[in-house]
Amino acid sequence: MxxxxxxxxxxxxxxxxxxxxxxxxxxxxxxxxxxxxxxxxxxxxxxxxxxxxxxxxxxxxxxxxxxxxxxxxxxxxxxxxxxxxxxxxxxxxxxxxxxxxxxxxxxxxxxxxxxxxxxxxxxxxxxxxxxxxxxxxxxxxxxxxxxxxxxxxxxxxxxxxxxxxxxxxxxxxxxxxxxxxxxxxxxxxxxxxxxxxxxxxxxxxxxxxxxxxxxxxxxxxxxxxxxxxxxxxxxxxxxxxxxxxxxxxxxxxxxxxxxxxxxxxxxxxxxxxxxxxxxxxxxxxxxxxxxxxLNDDVITNSKNIIFKIKNSLTKALVEFSTESKRNILVSTPTNSFVNSLKNNLDFGKAMTILLQQIKELNSETEIIKKGKIVEKIIANLSLLGFVFEINYNSVKIKLKKAKESNNFKLLDELKKEIIK
Ligand SMILES: [Zn+2]
Structure with a gap:
């Protein structure tokens, strides 16, 4: 450090x-x-x-x-x-x-x-x-x-x-x-x-x-x-x-x-x-x-970043539920992310790495890889002290069923549950 x-x-x-x-x-x-x-x-x-x-x-x-x-x-x-x-x-x-x-x-x-x-x-x-x-x-x-x-x-x-x-x-x-x-x-x-x-x-x-x-x-x-x-x-x-x-x-x-x-x-x-x-x-x-x-723009920008992260994680997890039976596991933070923080708490660099991972997640098509990126992002967010309630493991079966039966109303409700 x-x-x-x-x-x-x-x-x-x-x-x-x-x-x-x-x-x-x-x-x-x-x-x-x-x-x-x-x-x-x-x-x-x-x-x-x-x-x-x-x-x-x-x-x-x-x-x-x-x-x-x-x-x-x-x-x-x-x-x-x-x-x-x-x-x-x-x-x-x-x-x-x-x-x-x-x-x-x-x-x-x-x-x-x-x-x-x-x-x-x-x-x-x-x-x-x-x-x-x-x-x-x-x-x-x-x-x-x-x-x-x-x-x-x-x-x-x-x-x-x-x-x-x-x-x-x-x-x-x-x-x-x-x-x-x-x-x-x-x-x-x-x-x-x-x-x-x-x-x-x-x-x-x-x-x-x-x-x-x-x-x-x-x-x-x-x-x-x-x-x-x-x-x-x-x-x-x-x-x-x-x-x-x-x-x-x-x-x-x-x-x-x-x-x-x-x-x-x-x-x-x-x-x-x-x-x-x-x-x-x-x-x-x-x-x-x-x-x-501090002004309204600063507050809105911060809220937007959090929204963007949650939205990408939710979308990825909905897809993950349809083809994978695996739970989302506890992972360790990404090395480059940790190293940037170990260097004088370089938040700028750490956030660049995190937002890059969000981009990767959005464009990743392979289900198993998606799950792994999600786990890394969650570990990185938690190292920064953010609190997100991840309920994916308990709703994944319901999610899969809702998606298969095209029950969009239920799907929308479940999406809100995945990560809070
Ligand atoms: Zn003092």
Missing amino acids: KLIDFFSKQNKNFDKNISLYVCGPTVYNSPHIGNMRPIIIFDIFNRVASLSSKVTFVHNITDVDDKIINRSIELGLTEKEVSEKYEKEYMKLLSSLNILKPTYMPRVTEHIDGMIDFISVLINKGFAYENNGSVYFEISKLSSYGKQSGINLEKLIKITNSENKKNPKDFSLWKKTKIGIKWSSPWGDGRPGWHTECAYFVQKIFGNNGIDIHGGGIDLKFPHHINEIAQYESYTNSKMSKVWFYVGHLTIDLIKMSKSKKNFISAKDFIKEHGGNTLRMIMISTNIQKPIN
Whole structure:
């Protein structure tokens, strides 16, 4: 499996054991479809890499945050009630999008003690300091701060005034809080800062030698990932991840989909109206790092591709039923298809191969060969995480009879059953 590192632009190869961390959701409201792009992409990565490697995939749940606290005040619920409600919704979305469950999905609130220890180590090593009940990371103590990214942080760092910070660019590891849920710590009541949880989970779960791939939405690059790297490197003296792999965002009328801009489509509503396969097809129809500009044409195109695939499979299976007694068997994906995905998830090439197979299927006249192509196409679709209910084996005898007796009404009904 080969992936290019966003920062160094170098290709890295991975085999046997792959460690993967993808920043998870802050569970304070219903996700929009743009929020689901990284997890769909990394789900496909997980499926492809798992063909030949053991993948340990961690996807955290941020269940404490200002947004959750504000939402709980707004709804008159506890933070736990808010986070549980939206975590449930997120998990439901994962299953309706046919996303394989990551190996671990740790919740921040279940690791507060561990994070306090982690922050204490950073203080003891001289990279962090406490002032007036809050703890900050002192970026001037880490000479490599932000270097890996190669981006000009000076332009990006927002100077937030806090009289407790030595340098306005320092960032919070522990926040003293008066409002909302808090935990006691050696520095007083408060809660951990957002950038700490991922650095902590990577260290806790994978240890001190870093991971293979760290992924997320492109907006997380700074400050979130740069600040994760700073903490992990200070704690372990080693690199956090060999590859940083980013997924572009979704735009509507070229404006980034976001809650604050109120131009979002909720994932739940989209799936209800267009189906999970349509959303998956949209996500793989564009270069991973580039934004997807969502409009009616994009949705229609994706639906048309799915229709075309289903239609060809149905037609082939109707013919197959008339002359073959054989069931449709579970097959392995096509080698060239797998190899294109193993090369930086080249969806463009993979889809070209798949659509070429559809063409071959349409023009194939030999029944047995038809069956074999159908099996390969189904295996390839499943590797991309598409869900099609294949009922051919249970309706094939009825199909044959309907066709022989020219019962076109029944035949039409059965055709709809073959693949859903
Ligand atoms: Zn993170």
